[in-house]
Amino acid sequence: MLIPEGENGGRVLLDVDFSLLALTVIVVAGRVFSRFKMQGKLRSDDVFILLSTLLFIALVVLHSVMVFDYHLGKSTATLAQTDIRTQALIGGIARILYLPATALIRVSVLLLTRRLSPYCWVRHSTTVLTICNVVFAILMVFLIIFTCNPVSASFQPPPMRRKAQCLNYYTIQRVVPAGSAVLDFLVWVLPVVLVVRVQFLGWKKKTIAVGLLGMGVIACIAGVMRVVILFRTPGGRDPSRRAPVLGLWTSAEIAMGIVAASAPALWPLVIMVVRAFTEKTPSFRFWNRPASSADEEIAAQPMRQEQQGVPMDTITVWNLTVEEDVTIPHGIRNYKSQEPLFAEDRQNQ
Template identity: 25%
Template structure:
């Protein structure tokens, strides 16, 4: 009773962040689930193949919902409210479940970084050294973030003395956890920024028009939003050292859910191009089955399936990677399929470039009469799969 009167005197009775924690966590997680479901549908049903990044994102999605469930249990014990308003039993269990929720919560925004790397290494076709660097950065970031959980549960001996007040234990200074978490959060923000800026740098070197460069840079660089979220979340980390733990870490819980959902959404957007084509009718009303069209479009000349917006490793061995990047990345914003490009090219041609036989048509004299006006059409056919041996120019994939 005295504790309640004291709390009323401090005007903290109405301070309850529990509903905000649940509302935000459930909302952003449900939203990211829609994007992930659309991503998996696009890959599994339209393109016909799941990739490594899809499995990483699926794991992240599971961790997000596990976090929501554990967070809801923590809120039921009083997480989001001031310690002065809770009984010892409530406060103890609120601390325990809040701490437990950090484990899947961290995985929900750490694992998507691996998915982003898997996506970028396939779409951007970086050198082996650069690919190793990106994987190393993502894995080091994951390990660093998991270190926060290790310190959180290992800062006191025995561990359960952290939330069981009847047990006396020896604990490190709480600032060790705070300082390390700030480092891990800052490194996470840097990683998000690095993976968001890298595609834009690559696209600047490609022979694309400005509209497509901007569209692709935005689609692949939307993860920069997660950088802003990670930076702001880092400012909430000092709450880990607060005596009023379950109230002061409420914002950290909320922004952890937001960061994970932002990364999952950002990594899914570049994959949804074929689904958007179906939704807006660009392929849905085609005479051919949409799945069959994408299978044809995604199949390489060797007969292996590949994603239409992703670069294949084959480009490192044959042709020029940048030319392949142009033709592959353009499909992320171009609504026409491979067959439609071929059809358009045939319609634009005023005459057949190559005849089916070596003999000229009978109606067209092989040699115009002397003094007649001649019409000459110069046609250059290029492809990224090789080079013109006479001019040394890249040859078009349509050749």
């Protein structure tokens, strides 16, 4: 499981936590700097990423308290009853923090995708997925808090809940990460599909865009690993030794989600740094180029001529640096584009 479930599990968890936290803080700081440098203000998706970063910091603090003060990672048989109870209480709080943190990251990605998209189907999809994320987070938080009657038993170890009326603890533990993993996949796939279907970007440019936006697959993998561990781990296994493994993948999912969501906003900063240290400018000018060059490229696209009655000079380039709302006629919003690669193949046949 990549980290030991023995006495050193807690220490390994903190090493990974602080490494991911350092990476996250650097990336978010670069994102904020890039936004103010290029646009002079933060957007709504930036605010959500900042909030998720604060929740991630709180999660790392909880992990630290559990390891240093309550000996997380050691055998439950060697722990005092107060340590076991406190581990369960803090663990419940950590599970609650996980839900809004991941939901904020996903909504941030959806807001960016919606702002960049010229297509109605993408805008409708982002709206539906945003609602699903909010509802899922609220329902799961409610379910975690009210697992037992009385509520105080929800934050106690399962063996100490005998006098309370509770839902199945291990079922809830599996439902939360499984649902989160499904939402991760849907949210991170949508931007990639959008880039692939956009016709006024060449394949070279699409490859770079997919590489940046597709970094969310790392967060998806971390979420899937949490599900695999929970389904493969017997319910009776020592919870104090299993918790560091789950905590590691939880931190990885949140941290890599923040990094992946910030990648498009960081791209202008990367170009600025490259320009500062080299004389050559990267050939990725589609991120920040004037509309005239975009019009020239669109005019050169044979497939765009298939759209009847659509003025070619009304299409604005899809820009990840400026991130302005795309002004496109209603006909293009409803137009179902085909992948240029297949179109080129048909033309060559």
